[in-house]
Amino acid sequence: xxRWSDELQGEFEARGLKVVTISTDYPEEIRKRRGAHRLxxxxxxxxxxxxxxxxxxxxxxxxxxxxxxxxxxALPVPTTLxxxxxxxxxxxxxxxxxxxxSGPEVVLAAMQQYLDTGG
Amino acid sequence: MQMTRKTVGTTLxxxxxxxxxxxxxxxxxxxxxxxxxxDRTIWIVFSLLAIVMxxxxxxxxxxxxxxxxxxVAIFPALLLPATIAISKxxxxxxxxxxxxxxxxxxAVDDQGKRFTSDALAGTPVLIKFFRAxx
Numbered sequence: 001x002x003r004w005s006d007e008l009q010g011e012f013e014a015r016g017l018k019v020v021t022i023s024t025d026y027p028e029e030i031r032k033r034r035g036a037h038r039l040x041x042x043x044x045x046x047x048x049x050x051x052x053x054x055x056x057x058x059x060x061x062x063x064x065x066x067x068x069x070x071x072x073x074a075l076p077v078p079t080t081l082x083x084x085x086x087x088x089x090x091x092x093x094x095x096x097x098x099x100x101x102s103g104p105e106v107v108l109a110a111m112q113q114y115l116d117t118g119g
Numbered sequence: 120m121q122m123t124r125k126t127v128g129t130t131l132x133x134x135x136x137x138x139x140x141x142x143x144x145x146x147x148x149x150x151x152x153x154x155x156x157x158d159r160t161i162w163i164v165f166s167l168l169a170i171v172m173x174x175x176x177x178x179x180x181x182x183x184x185x186x187x188x189x190x191v192a193i194f195p196a197l198l199l200p201a202t203i204a205i206s207k208x209x210x211x212x213x214x215x216x217x218x219x220x221x222x223x224x225x226a227v228d229d230q231g232k233r234f235t236s237d238a239l240a241g242t243p244v245l246i247k248f249f250r251a252x253x
Contacts, residue, residue, distance in 0.1 A: 017243045022226065023250065030229040044226040044234055054222040056214035057248055076248040083244045087220045087236075107245065115243055 007104045022046050024072035052076040090114040125180050132176030132185030135192035139169035143195045169196035
C-alpha cells in the first residue's frame with residue numbers, strides 16, 4: 001500500500017498541522033505497526049468505537065473485518081477530515097467504498113485550498 | 120457433430136478458469152501498484168465472462184476435465200463481484216459534515232495514554248479514520 005503520509009510529512013510541518021489517526025486496533029497493535037509509518041502522528045485506539053460514534057462514522061453496512069470474540073463490533077467508514085484551529089471541519093473525504101481512500105494528492109490539494117488562503 | 124460440440128464445450132470449460140484467474144491476478148497487481156481504478160466495469164465484465172463460459176461449457180456439453188475446469192473457474196470469477204458488492208459503506212444520518220465543529224472525544228494512544236481532543240485546540244488538524252488490520 002502506498003504511504004500517503006510519508007509524502008506529506010513536510011507539508012504537515014510547514015502548516016503546523018497535527019495528524020491524528022483513529023482505528024479500532026488495540027494500542028499494542030498500533031505500536032507494532034508504527035514502524036511502517038514514518039508519520040509523526042497521534043495514533044489513537046478506538047476499540048469501543050466511542051470516537052467513531054461521536055463523529056457518526058460507524059459503518060452501518062456490512063464490513064469485511066474479522067468478526068467474533070475480541071474483535072471490534074464494527075468499523076469506521078474510512079474518512080479524512082481537515083479541521084481548522086477552531087475545530088471546524090473545513091473539508092472531508094469519505095470513501096463510499098472502502099476499497100478507495102484519499103491519496104496524498106487529494107489531501108495536499110485540500111490543505112492548499114483551505115489552509116493556505118488564510119481563510 | 121457431437122464430437123465438435125463437445126470439443127467447443129470442453130475448450131470453453133478449460134478457458135474459463137484462465138480468464139477468471141487472469142482477471143483476479145491483474146486486479147490485485149494493479150491495486151498494489153497504482154491503487155484502485157475508478158471504473159471497475161471492465162473487471163466485472165471479465166469475471167462475468169468467465170462465469171458465462173463455465174455455464175456455456177455445461178450447456179453445450181463438455182468432457183470431464185472441461186467440466187472440472189469450469190467448476191473451478193466459478194470461485195475466482197465470483198471473487199471480484201462479491202468484494203465489490205460488500206464494500207459499500209453506510210454512515211448514520213447524523214454523521215459529521217463540513218462546517219460542523221468536531222465533537223469532544225477521549226481515546227487512548229498507541230502508548231496506552233489517555234488522549235483528549237482538548238490537545239488539538241489552536242492548531243489545524245488532519246484526522247484520519249481508518250479500518251483496522253490493513
